């Protein structure tokens with residue numbers, strides 16, 4: 135079993151690496167999920183075999199009490215900055231003078247400077263044991279549980295054991311990709327929370343939070359760029375160390391280039407100043423490092439910066455343009471957002487025509503009017519934003535924007551809940567809301583219906599073929615072939631895709647409903663807590679008839695569900711129409727696939743009797759007792775035949791002997807901790 139588990143873990147690690155590090159997945163998300171389910175199920179049967187580097191152990195579900203401080207083995211210095219080629223040339227001069235080299239052929243490594251947060255990772259015998267922030271450079275915070283949620287950080291390194299140094303410290307930049315950044319801000323916008331100014335802010339905030347689930351939700355990524363300490367490894371150049379780290383399975387940036395002399399460095403900078411806009415992450419410059427490590431050593435450092443490296447910052451890009459109109463968009467949750475259309479203008483490599491003005495308060499605060507000249511900037515190099523109005527350019531012809539009181543699509547009155555910044559259309563039959571919610575329903579994390587794109591959804595809604603998402607399962611071939619640009623073949627394909635999607639995993643179904651604030655994580659938590667749709671529905675409909683508050687409390691006690699989310703779920707199921715549509719789904723043949731019962735939901739502790747002996751290092755007895763009880767187990771004081779397991783700390787007493795005599799299972803503290811962590815799913 136142990137060998138089999140390790141084989142399965144290695145297989146999952148391999149696919150994690152393919153997907154998150156190489157971005158070249160070999161299997162579908164579904165197949166990957168299936169492997170994970172398999173591993174979880176087997177580990178639940180054999181909790182004693184769960185190891186901390188298992189792919190199931192990424193997320194510690196709970197709140198941390200705080201961060202311990204840790205000292206870095208080698209100080210994490212910040213880099214000196216340069217803002218133009220003259221300053222870069224001065225750096226090259228200094229380097230060559232110090233090294234006594236006249237020719238212009240020093241080897242540099244040029245790499246993109248990622249707009250994120252520096253972290254240090256410590257691996258012991260190939261297993262990730264610590265992740266820390268830079269802090270003040272010598273002392274940072276231990277943020278290991280948060281770092282473990284980053285999928286592109288291997289919990290276990292690859293490569294043959296012969297080469298693996300016993301201790302390896304690497305550094306890199308944690309960041310949030312631009313698509314994820316947009317998603318996070320869109321969700322915050324819809325939830326009425328302030329948006330992040332740039333990906334760095336949201337990354338820094340995520341790494342500092344004590345709520346590990348929240349970190350996982352932000353889906354951080356990483357590039358590793360320094361091998362700061364490797365016991366017993368002889369490396370001569372920085373570029374060599376990058377290759378080595380790549381071989382270990384660490385994610386290094388493949389855009390990095392070895393440059394001979396300053397002119398090649400300049401070419402790299404010029405090239406990426408343009409090309410960076412095609413990347414899925416924000417970069418604000420280039421880091422230039424002397425390649426030879428012995429040179430680096432000779433050059434040394436000042437009190438703040440290394441003398442062998444410098445950051446070259448791309449010039450900041452802004453543009454001015456005219457506001458042609460301000461329109462109003464309605465999203466899936468009914469959130470109404472003002473959007474400005476501009477005279478097209480070039481900004482950081484793209485043509486900008488539109489930008490969200492976020493909400494009506496924001497428009498008022500900035501006093502953006504139709505006809506105004508505005509200053510645009512890209513937040514985090516991606517999302518165009520109005521910085522301010524250039525009021526000196528006003529002619530008096532500008533039209534102040536009047537916030538609508540009615541939905542521009544369906545005409546029903548808009549609602550702005552007390553204390554929220556977002557205005558909403560609350561008509562669930564509003565075509566705008568309907569289109570967005572069908573798109574969400576059919577999306578990859580939901581029913582995953584291939585071919586159900588926005589253009590098709592527009593037609594289905596506009597022609598009355600889809601009045602809710604359950605109608606998707608009632609579509610007939612004769613309806614589809616009448617649609618423009620819909621050939622017989624594509625109609626068949628679409629119907630096949632719809633048919634295939636009818637078998638749906640429970641959590642995906644919950645996600646697909648589009649309940650406000652219920653993303654994939656909360657959906658999974660709900661699926662696990664309630665087990666079946668009937669229970670979820672009965673739990674909820676009871677709440678609609680007066681038990682609302684207690685139901686809300688029960689919900690917010692589920693890990694991963696906060697009070698706002700709980701209130702939103704209760705609200706959703708209290709609308710009879712919502713429940714009716716769910717019933718329609720089943721009438722149309724939708725079938726829920728539940729995970730194998732035992733595997734995912736049963737805690738290895740439930741119904742079991744435990745005895746503690748000796749001193750635990752990680753917690754006192756009272757805490758251990760609470761943890762065990764919260765997982766459904768119970769603590770008794772003496773070992774008998776009825777005892778299921780004895781947990782052994784330091785200096786165990788006679789209870790251990792007795793357990794051995796009676797043949798009762800014995801668990802070390804480490805194994806115990808692993809099981810607690812494993813019991814998350």
Ligand SMILES: [Zn+2]
Nearest residue numbers: 541544559564
């Ligand atoms: Zn509407």
